[in-house]
Amino acid sequence: MTILIKNGRVINPATKMDEIADVLVENGTVTKIEKGIKAKADREIDAKGCFVMPGFIDMHVHLRDPGFEKKETVETGCRAAAHGGFTTILAMPNTKPVVDNADVVNYVHNKAKTVGIVNVLQVGAVTKGQKGKEMADIEGMVAAGIPAISEDGKSVMNAELYREAMAKAAECNIAVLAHCEDINLVNGGVMNEDAHAKELGLKGITNSVEDVIVARDIMLCRDTGVKLHLCHCSTRDSVVMVKYAKEEGVRVTAEVCPHHFTLTSDDIHKIEPSMDPEKKVAIEADADTNFKMNPPLRSKEDVQALKEGLRDDVMDVIATDHAPHTFADKNTSMKKAPFGIVGLETAASLTYTELVEQGYLTPMQMAEKMSYNPARIIGLDKGDIAPGKVADIVIFDPKRTYTIDKNTFASKGRNTPFHGRKVTGKVRTTIVSGHVVYEENA
Ligand code: DOR
Ligand code: ZN
Numbered sequence: 462m463t464i465l466i467k468n469g470r471v472i473n474p475a476t477k478m479d480e481i482a483d484v485l486v487e488n489g490t491v492t493k494i495e496k497g498i499k500a501k502a503d504r505e506i507d508a509k510g511c512f513v514m515p516g517f518i519d520m521h522v523h524l525r526d527p528g529f530e531k532k533e534t535v536e537t538g539c540r541a542a543a544h545g546g547f548t549t550i551l552a553m554p555n556t557k558p559v560v561d562n563a564d565v566v567n568y569v570h571n572k573a574k575t576v577g578i579v580n581v582l583q584v585g586a587v588t589k590g591q592k593g594k595e596m597a598d599i600e601g602m603v604a605a606g607i608p609a610i611s612e613d614g615k616s617v618m619n620a621e622l623y624r625e626a627m628a629k630a631a632e633c634n635i636a637v638l639a640h641c642e643d644i645n646l647v648n649g650g651v652m653n654e655d656a657h658a659k660e661l662g663l664k665g666i667t668n669s670v671e672d673v674i675v676a677r678d679i680m681l682c683r684d685t686g687v688k689l690h691l692c693h694c695s696t697r698d699s700v701v702m703v704k705y706a707k708e709e710g711v712r713v714t715a716e717v718c719p720h721h722f723t724l725t726s727d728d729i730h731k732i733e734p735s736m737d738p739e740k741k742v743a744i745e746a747d748a749d750t751n752f753k754m755n756p757p758l759r760s761k762e763d764v765q766a767l768k769e770g771l772r773d774d775v776m777d778v779i780a781t782d783h784a785p786h787t788f789a790d791k792n793t794s795m796k797k798a799p800f801g802i803v804g805l806e807t808a809a810s811l812t813y814t815e816l817v818e819q820g821y822l823t824p825m826q827m828a829e830k831m832s833y834n835p836a837r838i839i840g841l842d843k844g845d846i847a848p849g850k851v852a853d854i855v856i857f858d859p860k861r862t863y864t865i866d867k868n869t870f871a872s873k874g875r876n877t878p879f880h881g882r883k884v885t886g887k888v889r890t891t892i893v894s895g896h897v898v899y900e901e902n903a
C-alpha cells in the first residue's frame with residue numbers, strides 16, 4: 462500500500478522542517494519527503510493548503526474500558542481519537558478493575574490491537590486498586606508494556622508511598638503522570654472558588670488544592686530523579702513552579718488541556734430546573750454540568766498564565782483529559798454530576814483557534830506540544846515523520862471553519878462545553894502506520 466500526500470505544508474519538529482513538500486508512504490513507513498515526488502501510488506491525497514504533521518499523541522485519555530463501557534469502550538475511544546487527529550493515546554488506569562497488574566494491561570492492549578484503529582498505550586496505576594495504601598505491581602506492568610504510572614482521578618496522598626513508587630518508576634525508566642489535587646483541601650468543592658461560585662451557591666475549589674501537590678511532587682521528583690509529568694495544570698502558580706523547577710534542573714514536564722486555556726469559571730451558566738422527558742421527574746439541574754471537570758475552569762488570570770506558559774515552552778504538552786460520561790450521569794446537579802468532559806474530537810481545532818490564530822503558538826509549536834514532546838516524554842519513537850519513521854500522520858486544514866456539533870462525535874460521550882462553538886482548523890485525514898483511519902466526510 463502506497464500513499465502519496467501532495468503539496469502539503471510539512472511540519473516536522475524532529476527535523477525542524479516547515480516547508481511545502483510531498484510525502485511518500487510505503488508499507489507503513491515514510492520513505493520520502495521532497496518537492497514534486499513522482500511515484501505510482503495506490504492513493505494520492507491533495508494536501509494543498511493543509512498542515513502535514515506527525516500524528517497527534519494524547520497523553521491523557523479515559524477509555525473507561527474495562528468496567529464503564531456505557532461511557533466509552535476501547536473501540537469508540539479509538540475512533541474518537543482518529544477523528545481528532547490522534548494516532549497514539551495513553552489510557553488512564555481508573556477503570557473497573559483498576560489497571561494495577563499486567564493482566565488488565567494486556568486486556569486493553571489486546572482489545573486495542575483487535576480494534577486496530579490507533580495505537581493505545583495503557584498507563585498503570587501507582588497503588589493497588591488506586592486505594593493509596595500499597596504499591597501496584599509496577600514491574601509486572603512495565604514488562605507488559607506500560608510507558609508510565611499514574612493515580613489519575615486523584616493524588617497519592619501518602620508522600621512516602623508516592624516517593625517509593627517514583628523511585629521504582631525511575632528504576633524502570635518510565636514516567637509518572639501526576640494528577641495534583643489535595644483531597645483534604647477539596648472539601649466538597651465542585652467549581653473554582655470565586656465570586657461566580659458564590660453567585661451559583663456552589664462550593665469552591667481553591668488554586669491551592671492543585672498548587673500544594675504540584676510543589677510536593679516537584680520536590681519528590683528532585684529526590685528520586687524520576688521523569689515527572691504534571692497532568693492538566695490549571696493554575697498560574699503551577700506555571701510559575703514548573704518554570705522554577707526547570708531552571709533548577711528538575712526533570713519535570715507539564716500539560717495543559719484545551720478547556721483550561723479556552724474557558725473560564727465565568728462561562729459556567731445557570732440552568733433552570735426542568736423535567737426529564739423520559740422519567741417525568743424533576744432534574745436537579747443548577748448549572749451546566751458539561752462545564753464540570755477536575756481541575757475546574759479557573760480565572761482569566763490563570764488562563765492567561767497557561768497560554769503564556771505554552772507560548773514560552775514552560776508548558777510542554779497539550780493533552781485532552783478526555784473523560785466521557787453518559788447523559789444520565791451528567792443530567793443532574795453540579796454537586797452530584799461526575800467531573801469530566803470529552804476532548805479528543807475538539808482538541809486540535811481549539812488549539813489552533815485559541816493559540817495558533819491568536820499568536821501564542823506557531824504551527825511548529827502546535828506539532829511539538831501535540832505530538833513530538835509527548836513522544837519524547839514517554840520515550841516513544843514517534844512524533845517524527847522523517848524518512849524511515851512510521852507513517853503516523855495527520856493532515857490538518859487551518860483554513861476550515863466550522864461549528865462544533867456533539868452529535869457528530871464518534872465518542873459515546875457527548876459531555877462537551879463546546880457544542881455550538883465556532884472554531885477554525887479541522888482534521889482532514891488521520892493515518893496510522895500507513896493506513897487511513899479517518900477521513901473527513903468519509
Ligand atoms: O475531570 C476529570 N475526570 N478529572 C479527573 O481527574 C478524572 C476524570 C474522570 O475519570 O472522569
Ligand atoms: Zn486527573
Ligand code: ZN
Pocket residue numbers: 521523553613614782784
Ligand atoms: Zn484524567
